[in-house]
Amino acid sequence: xxxxxxxxxxxxxxxxxxxxxxxxxxxxxxxxxxxxxxxxxxxxxxxxxxxxxxxxxxxxxxxxxxxxxxxxxxxxxxxxxxxxxxxxxxxxxxxxxxxxxxxxxxxxxxxxxxxxxxxxxxxxxxxxxxxxxxxxxxxxxxxxxxxxxxxxxxxxxxxxxxxxxxxxxxxxxxxxxxxxxxxxxxxxxxxxxxxxxxxxxxxxxxxxxxxxxxxxxxxxxxxxxxxxxxxxxxxxxxxxxxxxxxxxxxxxxxxxxxxxxxxxxxxxxxxxxxxxxxxxxxxxxxxxxxxxxxxxxxxxxxxxxxxxxxxxxxxxxxxxxxxxxxxxxxxxxxxxxxxxxxxxxxxxxxxxxxxxxxxxxxxxxxxxxxxxxxxxxxxxxxxxxxxxxxxxxxxxxxxxxxxxxxxxxxxxxxxxxxxxxxxxxxxx
Ligand code: ACO
Numbered sequence: 001x002x003x004x005x006x007x008x009x010x011x012x013x014x015x016x017x018x019x020x021x022x023x024x025x026x027x028x029x030x031x032x033x034x035x036x037x038x039x040x041x042x043x044x045x046x047x048x049x050x051x052x053x054x055x056x057x058x059x060x061x062x063x064x065x066x067x068x069x070x071x072x073x074x075x076x077x078x079x080x081x082x083x084x085x086x087x088x089x090x091x092x093x094x095x096x097x098x099x100x101x102x103x104x105x106x107x108x109x110x111x112x113x114x115x116x117x118x119x120x121x122x123x124x125x126x127x128x129x130x131x132x133x134x135x136x137x138x139x140x141x142x143x144x145x146x147x148x149x150x151x152x153x154x155x156x157x158x159x160x161x162x163x164x165x166x167x168x169x170x171x172x173x174x175x176x177x178x179x180x181x182x183x184x185x186x187x188x189x190x191x192x193x194x195x196x197x198x199x200x201x202x203x204x205x206x207x208x209x210x211x212x213x214x215x216x217x218x219x220x221x222x223x224x225x226x227x228x229x230x231x232x233x234x235x236x237x238x239x240x241x242x243x244x245x246x247x248x249x250x251x252x253x254x255x256x257x258x259x260x261x262x263x264x265x266x267x268x269x270x271x272x273x274x275x276x277x278x279x280x281x282x283x284x285x286x287x288x289x290x291x292x293x294x295x296x297x298x299x300x301x302x303x304x305x306x307x308x309x310x311x312x313x314x315x316x317x318x319x320x321x322x323x324x325x326x327x328x329x330x331x332x333x334x335x336x337x338x339x340x341x342x343x344x345x346x347x348x349x350x351x352x353x354x355x356x357x358x359x360x361x362x363x364x365x366x367x368x369x370x371x372x373x374x375x376x377x378x379x380x381x382x383x384x385x386x387x388x389x390x391x392x393x394x395x396x397x398x399x400x401x402x403x404x405x406x407x408x409x410x411x412x413x414x415x416x417x418x419x420x421x422x423x424x425x426x427x428x
Pocket of ligand 1: 266268293294300301303308362363364
């Protein structure tokens with residue numbers, strides 16, 4: 001490869017350097033495009049072809065179905081690591097030693113106290129408020145109770161902000177659920193690991209002891225690992241974009257939560273179960289819904305199918321499908337929704353519409369099924385995704401600040417009115 005890309009505009013040729021990543025991904029560096037061409041820009045709605053940054057955190061190859069965090073395959077991490085190790089790996093770049101992991105966990109525990117006044121903010125929300133909106137607001141409000149801004153040139157400051165959010169976010173997530181469920185707000189148990197502690201904070205009833213269930217906590221751990229990062233997706237790009245204005249870590253993450261909420265992104269896991277329930281209520285006719293999904297005049301889409309970057313299979317979906325089978329077997333769950341899910345999956349995998357467009361079940365198709373089996377209410381599915389994605393958002397925010405990236409500011413192609421004279425109100 002020449003290392004140069006040439007572009008011809010109106011008969012004039014311009015050369016741009018190629019940038020090659022460590023996995024041989026090639027990008028045309030168009031940094032100078034506007035200045036050398038006198039204002040020509042690129043147009044790429046949805047950023048399908050635009051690399052917004054260089055990043056050393058996550059590698060994914062959508063065609064080959066590869067996902068790696070810091071060079072480690074998702075398959076190996078899901079099998080051998082726990083969520084906190086993966087958090088450390090994503091954020092700091094290496095797997096922690098035993099001592100590093102212990103210190104990290106202790107520091108997170110230390111920072112897991114949430115100011116009592118935060119409960120008043122939570123109290124102000126209607127009980128039926130969607131947990132993602134509540135969680136985004138509470139995460140943003142954290143800054144008011146922890147006002148010192150992060151000096152990104154200080155490793156210590158950066159570390160403190162990171163363990164703070166990792167400590168407080170599970171508490172906020174559990175509180176958001178408990179408020180909705182009408183349960184008293186509580187703290188966790190320092191003797192438990194990160195994930196078990198979270199589950200206890202979620203499900204402990206005021207009148208009985210919480211019983212640990214290893215199958216549940218292992219499945220949850222795996223789910224969180226699978227969701228921990230996914231390079232420059234919508235919510236992560238949002239975190240980097242907001243952070244690029246030098247807004248703090250907590251508010252950048254709060255913005256990421258809002259982006260994740262949408263049904264085309266993190267909200268898809270909730271949408272999957274709602275779709276399956278609607279199909280069941282309508283008599284369970286999967287063929288009817290397959291036809292709706294293919295009908296271009298019908299806005300219905302098969303939720304949990306398709307992915308912007310995975311065009312062959314979603315490697316996370318493979319792992320999670322196996323975990324879903326294990327959990328359902330171990331817990332002895334017989335769920336009619338599952339039969340509908342299996343029917344849709346089978347039909348879609350054989351249907352030319354889905355095969356031709358390379359639409360396969362994505363991670364959300366199965367994650368909703370596991371969450372449901374674990375007793376997580378449907379409106380908490382997307383907050384669970386947020387909890388899993390938290391280390392990815394932190395890692396990406398940290399990388400963006402340490403690399404001193406410029407403020408994010410895309411261009412546009414203006415297609416509105418040309419200059420026109422102001423019309424007096426009587427003549428409009
Ligand atoms: N059901 C039916 N048709 C679909 C679906 C679907 N789920 N997804 C895509 N298509 C069709 C489109 O209508 C389009 O058809 P056309 O070429 O005839 O016009 C074609 O497949 C390509 O679709 P795009 O929307 O261009 O694909 P894109 O990459 O932009 O979108 C997305 C990806 C948003 C995930 C899409 O597949 C979708 O809406 N899926 C359902 C929602 C979902 O599961 N989201 C979770 C994503 S994973 C995550 O966020 C963790």
